Amino acid sequence: MIQRIGTTVRFNPTRIQENALELIKGGAKHILLFGGSRSGKTTVLVMAIVCRAWKYRRSRHLICRLRAKDAKSSVVGETLLPALNNIIGPDGYQYLRNDGLVRLSNGSEIWIGGLGDKEQADKILGHEYCTIYFNEISQLSYAAVTTAYSRLAMKVPGCRNLFLYDCNPGSPLHWAYKIFIKKQAFPSEEPLAKPELYASMLLNPADNKDNLDPDYISDILDALPEKQRARFRDGLWIKADGAIYDRFDEDMVLAPAALPHDFDRFAAGQDFGLNITNVKIGIKNNGIYVLEDYGSYNMTTKSFNEELLQRGWFSWNGEDIDFSVFCDPAGGERIQEITNGTKANNSVDAGIDYIVAKMERRQFFVSSKCTGVLSEIWDYSRDEDGEIIKVNDHFMDAMRYAIFSETQQGVIVL
């Protein structure tokens, strides 16, 4: 129940939050809380971090999401400061807003930041931590999360270092579903070598009803359109509402051995930015096959291109191949740093329409190796005004550059 002490909300863990705290204290190293909105996920994870920071003197912890400003407004204001007041009291800490840092009187630190822009990322990833909490991972690329992994390296006696995650569920093709629910390694899809290190728990708004407006579930969540209701009330992993590639079907995912051996033509698409991605396709008769993808985080264009070459990007079935790499035309000078780089056709709507038409004709296939493309394909969506939601779209852009530029240059095969 909510009780007010001064201006502070009093947090008493709900029953399901008690279970989540037990899970965190268990043996897993990676813990994901997923489920509907306002079910108490963020609150309990922040409470766990404050307790750990208070218990282990001079320890450092990180809370991050895509945008630093969202982390500061929603996580700090609504959850972290009240939790600090509850657990430590207002005299036991100092919040340095501009630095995105809370200093505790025992020498511990809690950092808050965003993985979505370079300056922020360099700042928060310049330290070592005992806990890294990825808030709303449905918005984060797997490359960004794994880049942060190396920073969980602080040694504090008695403290077991942990990765914490939360999200509203994404699509069942999302990397978090593969790892935490299907317990498959990413991207190999082999069973996890140590599944006991990965734990997850479903929390739904009904579990937190004592702390919500009485009408929140009945008036707001129950009234949502079906797919949104399934995600935000019931915590189910399903295709996004307004999914642009709704016509994509799981039987269009092919094992590498089921792909054609040779193709009429090849092409690739390249997107730039903090999340840098490349998607390679093959075309045979009227079919488009997404063959390989590669994405990295906070890497220079030059190093990324070297990595592509290292991975044998310009070969197929052991044979050398030659093709254009269609690059985001906004990439400027970076295009020259990409082998065979040339400007892509960036007609967004026409490109999407073309790909959707290919899916409808069942002339579109994706290799199961392409975990970046698959992680995004059912979450790539439009908002209520029909605008594309520009989150988690790095592989979608690269894929569209490859497919649409190639078909505009070559023979149109609809």
Ligand SMILES: Nc1ncnc2c1ncn2[C@@H]1O[C@H](COP(=O)(O)OP(=O)(O)O)[C@@H](O)[C@H]1O
């Ligand atoms: N144990 C608790 N005691 C009091 N209020 C809580 C508690 N857990 C959650 N809340 C409140 O419930 C609301 C939703 O919680 P939040 O952790 O933000 O949910 P989620 O991250 O699942 O969307 C917030 O207003 C939060 O302050």
Ligand SMILES: [Mg+2]
């Ligand atoms: Mg939350």
